[in-house]
Amino acid sequence: MKVIKNYLYNAGYQILLMIVPVITVPYVSRVLGPKASGINSYTNSWVTFFAMFAQLGIILYGNREIAYHRDNRKERSVCFWEIEALQLMTTTTSLIVYLLCVYLFSSTFKEYFIYQSLWILGAGVDISWYFMGLEDFKKTVTRNSVVKIISIILTFILIKNSQQLSDYILLLGFAQLVGNLTLWPYLRNSISKVPLSSLRPFSHFYPALWLFIPTITTQVYVVVNRLMLGKMSSQNSLGEFDYADKIVKLVLAVVTSIGTVMLPHVANSFANGNKEAVRNGLYKSFEFVTSVSIPLMFGIMAISKKFAPWFLGNAYKETGNIMIFESFIIVFIAWSSVTGTQYLIPVKRVHEYTISVTVGALINILLNFVLIKFYGAIGAAITTSISELIVAMVQLFYVKKDIKLTVLFKSTWKYIISGLVLFIIVRVICNHIRMTIISLCFEVLIGIIVYLLGLIMLKAPILVELRKILTLKNN
Structure with missing residues (x-):
């Protein structure tokens, strides 16, 4: 059941990420205008590249290593501090290189590039990988969702015109940084103090x-x-x-x-x-x-x-x-x-x-x-x-x-046949009615019903697993 709950948490967050652009993009694109939006997109694409180097595969690696050692508090604590020390070093290096590039090669948008550096700082204190390794997705997903919703609300309240591009960049950057810092208090009862002399952070580099x-x-x-x-x-x-x-x-x-x-x-x-x-x-x-x-x-x-x-x-x-x-x-x-x-x-x-x-x-x-x-x-x-x-x-x-x-x-053929029937029926409906939010929801609902009926008729194995989950939940 833990895996199912974690998936629902994570899938729910992915759905939130799908909804956010639908809410914010029409507003931000109109308020900032094409030029300011383009500057934000351009400068953010560069900082994303440096933030990626700052994390150096640690999200996946840290997730896996904590999972290996999660049943031993001492080993888990050593593992955490070593990986986080490595992450801080790679983040510092990436930030220094980024700022040097900004001062040496950027003749325009220098101010915006500097504000975007908050994303790199946020990468340095991101310990979501630790809680993922513990299979505690509730903390990371809840934190991310709250931060995302607050940043949306503040965007609508604070950003009113194209002259506020700096404010918009700082708002998103601080939201990322503060959001990552909010996970740190949860470490208090989860890991132990480890002598600095015993840490070997570079053993995790390769x-x-x-x-x-x-x-x-x-x-x-x-x-x-x-x-x-x-x-x-x-x-x-x-x-x-x-x-x-x-x-x-x-x-x-x-x-x-x-x-x-x-x-x-x-x-x-x-x-x-x-x-x-x-x-x-x-x-x-x-x-x-x-x-x-x-x-x-x-x-x-x-x-x-x-x-x-x-x-x-x-x-x-x-x-x-x-x-x-x-x-x-x-x-x-x-x-x-x-x-x-x-x-x-x-x-x-x-x-x-x-x-x-x-x-x-x-x-x-x-x-x-x-x-x-x-x-x-x-x-x-x-x-x-x-x-x-x-x-x-x-x-x-x-x-x-x-x-x-x-x-x-x-059993793949069962899902393909059910999917093909879904495609034919929804395509016919879609071709004969005008696209609106109501008709879209109707088509999705019809697609779900048709697909489920197909799985039932073909006795797809996923239904057996679903029945087991529902039985466990009721018990």
Whole structure:
């Protein structure tokens, strides 16, 4: 039940993250105006890059290591202070390099770049990985949600015109920093004091770096996607692809949030030598993400053509077509989140995980040269889907000696058939009624009912697991 509760906490937060842009973007874009919004986006994209180096894969690594040692308070305490000491050192280094770059190379927007540095400071005191390792997602999710809601309220109260860009940047930066600091008081009863002389923070540097490499590789090919599309096609195509990508990945986050929850659970089972629990957890998790990701994929395909111009504006009709081709990644990334985040990383097979991501990145770049040239933004979407499929296939190849692939995919056809029926019915409805918030909710409800009926008729295994959970809850 703990895993289920943690998933619901995490999935709930991902849904909040989906709702926030719907609430704030229309207001902020109008109040700040295109120029100020562009400056914020530009300066924040650079600081995000440095903040990523400040954390150096520690979110994943710290999560896993705390899970390994969580049953021994002394070992857990040493582990925490060593990793946090390393995080403070990498953050300090990143901040110094960032500020040097700002003073040496930035002739414009220097003030805004300096204000954005609060995000790097926030990264240095982020200890959410510790509570994730303990499988205590309630604290991190509740904290993040409260901070997010307060920052939204303050945005509406304090930000009134384009001259307040500095205030807006400082507001978001302080929200991140203060939000991360609010977790520290919870440490008092969880860890012990450790002599400084006994700490060996650099022993964690290379393992954390190995987890950082696939992270930065993924970020690089996401950026390269956009750079190649902007260079080989038009800026309009880039904008259309960018929004399609964001919408699809917002939906995807609801599925992949299970990976963050399962990582410490699997890592702890692995540390205790319970390999059978690791395998069973993987089978159940794969069944779950397959059963959820397939209807989400077909659902987006069914409504995207009408949803995109309704939500974004008539200028974004092509975004709907792009979403259809990119929606496949919801399933492929869901699968790789199980084999990669929930298996290869917890059982210390990071090298294989890195290879899979690197192969996907190389395939992505090579295919872009061909598909973007002939098909523009749709070509970039097809490339993204193919590269994510390759990542999943490579990871499946690496786990096939430990995990039976026939068991993993035994019931997948049931979810695909139910999803196809969902797609046909919702697509027909969508084509015959005007897109409104009410009709959208109606189509989602019909899709859920149709899909569940399909699972019941085909006796999908996920229903058995759901029945077990409900029985346990009632008892």
